[in-house]
Amino acid sequence: MSEVQQGNAGIWTRPDGLAERLTFQRTVPRHLVHRASVAEVFLTDALALGDDRFLVGAQWPRDHALYHPDALGRSDPLLAAETVRQALVYLAHWHYAIPLDRRFVGRRMELDIAEPQALRVTGRPLHVVLQARWEWVDSRPPHRHGMRLEAELVVDGRRIGRGSLHVVALDERRYGVLRRRTGGSGGPVVPVQRRRTLTLPAARVGRLRGKDSVLAATRRAGEWELHADLDHAVLFDHPTDHVPLMVLLEGVRQLGHVLTSRPGEREGQPAVASQLTSLSIDCLAFAELNSPVRLLVTEDRTAPCGTRQLAIDAVQDDRGVAAVTARWHHDETPLSAAGPSATPPLPRVPRQTTA
Template identity: 40%
Template sequence: MSTSVEADLSVLSFESTVPRRYVHRQSVSEVFLTDCVTDSEPDRFVLGAQWPRAHAFYRGQAGRYDPMLLAETLRQCVIYLAHTHYRVSLRQHFVMQTIEIDAELDRLGIGAGAAEVAVTVVVSDVRRRGSQVTGLNAALTFEVAGRRVGSGYGRAAVLTAVEYETARWGVAGPRAIGSVQDGVPLDAAAVGVPGSGDVVIGATARRGRWQVLPDLSHPVLFDHPSDHLPGMLMLEAARQASRAEFGLPDVDMVSMSVQFHRFVELDCRAEMVVSDIDGEPGRVHVVLEQYGASMASATLLLESATGARPMPRARHGA
C-alpha cells in the first residue's frame, strides 16, 4: 500500500482502462480511468486517467484540452470509487447532485502524446443507512506531468429503487416517455463546436433563453440509453448557451459549479436561461428550466484564449 503521493504516482498505470461498468459507460473509448491506488490515509486515493489528444466530442480551444474533460473525469472517479471501495452495488441508482471544476487553462496544452492524468481524490462525509452507503462527497486534484491542471468537487447520492422511483416520477408514478422536442440547432460556429451534430441548443423567441436539443443518437452524450437528460449534456448546454448569449464562441470555462435539483425529461421542452452577474466580468449564471421550474443551476467563469472575459451587459427583457 502506498504511503505518499510520490509512491502513488510511481505505481500508477496507464496501460488499459478500468472496466467500463464501473464508470457507467458503454463504449470503452469513453472510459478515461486507467488505474487506482490507495493510501495509508483513509478515504484517499490516486487514480490514473488518459485524455486523448483529439476526442470525438470534447475538443478544446486554442490547442488546449477541453476543460469539460475535468468534469467527465470527476464523474467517472466518483462513480468508480463508490462501486469499488464503498460497496455501492451496480444495481443501485447513483445520482450526481453537484459538480464543480476549476481549470488551469494555461496548463491544459495538448502535447505530443495523450495526457496521463493523476487524480488525487479525498472522499468525505460518507453517509450510511446501516451498512449501505447513501451518499458521499469527493475533492479532486488533477495533475499532468507533475503540474496541477485543475481541481474539482463532487457530491453524490445513492438511491434505493423506491427512492429513485419517487425522485424520478413523484407521486404520479412512472409514465411512458414521448417523443423528443423538435428544434433548430444553432450553427456550430456560433457555439464553438466543430460540427452541427455536436450542437445541443437552439434559439427561442425570448432573449436570454436557449432551447436544449438532446440527440438520442449522439455517441458521447448518449453513450448508453437514458430516459432523462444526462448531466454532462446539461453542462455542455450551459456552456454553449453562454457562448451564444455573448456571441463569443471562443470563450471557455475557467470554472463551473453546477447543482442538479431534479431529473429533466426528454419529451418536454427545456430551456437554458442565461444572465451575467453584475460587477464580475466573465461570470455567468445559467438556470435549466422545465415546467417553469429550476431543474439545475450553474455558475460559469468564462475566458477567451487571450485571457479576455465577457463584460456584464444590460439585463435582457422577458
C-alpha cells in the same frame, strides 16, 4: 492532502516514502464508470492511500468527437468534469463495494481550471492524476449512500485545477419511488425518433459537427432551449430516463460560447473564443426527456481582468431543475489576474434538491 510528485516510469511518490505504481496502460472496466462504450472511458487506474484518500489515473485523448481541443489546442475542460464523475462512480464500486445496480443521482458539481495552458494537446495523450478525497454525506446504507469526492487535478506533477461531485446512490425501489414522485417513470427511455428542433449551427456554439449542437434559440431575450439528440453516441452513451448531468453541462458550455465569444478581427475569420475555466451546478430536480429545458441567463457580469461570469437557471415546465454559475476567460488576459479575488462568486438562492 499530502503532496504527490511524479517520478520515473509512472511511479508516484509521497514524502513519507510510499511509492506505488499508477498505470495508464488500459482503461478500467466500462461498467464500473457507467459507460457502455470503451471509447468513452477515461480512467486507467486507482490507488487507495488510506483514510479515504486515493490517486486516480486518467488518460485524455488527443482528439474526441465531442470533447475536442479548442482553437488554441487546449483540452476540453468538460473532460475534467467527466473524469471527476467517472472517478466517483469507480471508487464507489471498486473500493467501497456499492452494488452495481444502484442509481446515482447528482446533487452538486464544481470545477475550477486554474492553469488551462497546462492542458495543451501535444504529440501524446494527456495523463491526468486526481488526488482525491472521499466523504460520506447523509449516507444511510445499505439502501442509500450519500457521497462526495473532492479532487485536485495534476498534470506532469503540477496542480492545474480541482473538481468535486456530490451524489446519492439509491436502490431500485427507492429510485423508482423518487422518480414517480417527480413525474418520471423510473425506467430507461429508448430513443424512437431523432431530434426535430433546429439547433444553432455547430460553429456558433463552438462545436465541429451539427449533431453536437444542443442549443436552440427562442424569441425571448436571455432564454435558450436545450435539445439534445437521444441518439447521440456520447451525450446518451446508454439509455436513461432523464437528462444526464453532462448533457446539462454541455448546454451551459455552448451557451457560454455564444455569449462570450467575439467576432474575428477581419471578415471571414473565426470567432475569438473564451475558455470555460470554472463552474458550479446545483441539481434541483430531474430534467425529463419529453419536454424542452429552458436555459435562462439571470446574471451576466464582466470583470476588467478578462473574465465573464454567467448565472444560468435550467427550467422545465416552470420548475427549476438546475442552477449554474460559470466563468469564461479571454486568452489575451493572464489568468492569474482573473482569480477568485478578482471576480467573487455570484450569490445563489439556496434551493432544495430532489434527492
